[in-house]
Amino acid sequence: MLxxxxxxxxxxxxxxxxxxxxxxTDANGNGPNPSAVPTARPAVNxxxxxxxxxxxxxxxxxxxxxxxxxxxxxxxxxxxxKKTTIYFPAGYAGAANVLAKETSAMVAPAGTNMSQTxxxxxxxx
Numbered sequence: 616m617l618x619x620x621x622x623x624x625x626x627x628x629x630x631x632x633x634x635x636x637x638x639x640t641d642a643n644g645n646g647p648n649p650s651a652v653p654t655a656r657p658a659v660n661x662x663x664x665x666x667x668x669x670x671x672x673x674x675x676x677x678x679x680x681x682x683x684x685x686x687x688x689x690x691x692x693x694x695x696x697k698k699t700t701i702y703f704p705a706g707y708a709g710a711a712n713v714l715a716k717e718t719s720a721m722v723a724p725a726g727t728n729m730s731q732t733x734x735x736x737x738x739x740x
Contacts, residue, residue, distance in 0.1 A: 657710050658684040658733040664691035664699075670738055674718075678736075681717065686733045693737070702726070702735040710734060 659678060663671035675685045699720040703711035711722045711734055718736065729735055 656683050656713075657707055658686035659714065660687040660730060660733050660735045661685060662687075662689055662691035662735065662737045664693075664696055664737045664739045674736075674738060678714075678717070683714070686730075691737050696737055696739050699739045700737050702729050702737070704729075704731040704733070707734060 659675075661671045661675040661678065663669075671688045671690070675688045679685050699718060701711045701715055701718070701720045701722045702725040703722060704725045708722070714720070714734060714736065715722050720736065725731065725735060
């Protein structure tokens with residue numbers, strides 16, 4: 616199941632698809648167990664590669680509510696991408712894959728001109 620964040624702009628409706636975060640229950644089947652939520656998640660830069668104003672902010676707020684640390688939010692100034700992509704520095708592939716499951720994104724190693732200490736999520740249509 617995916618959570619769809621919709622943003623209405625003058626150019627139409629743009630959707631960002633986020634998977635629900637995994638939750639666990641206690642032995643009695645009650646509610647989420649906060650101790651099961653990972654606490655050590657790397658910081659994430661969230662960039663909007665679409666024409667939809669505010670998309671990066673909206674997605675960053677959802678990710679923050681799920682325990683991801685947000686480092687930067689803004690517009691993507693790099694080359695246009697075909698799909699939402701998470702760029703990860705050396706040693707961060709596991710965290711990138713966890714974030715990819717939540718965002719339906721593909722993953723790729725970060726280039727030398729990108730952050731080497733944070734994940735970089737570039738949102739595309």
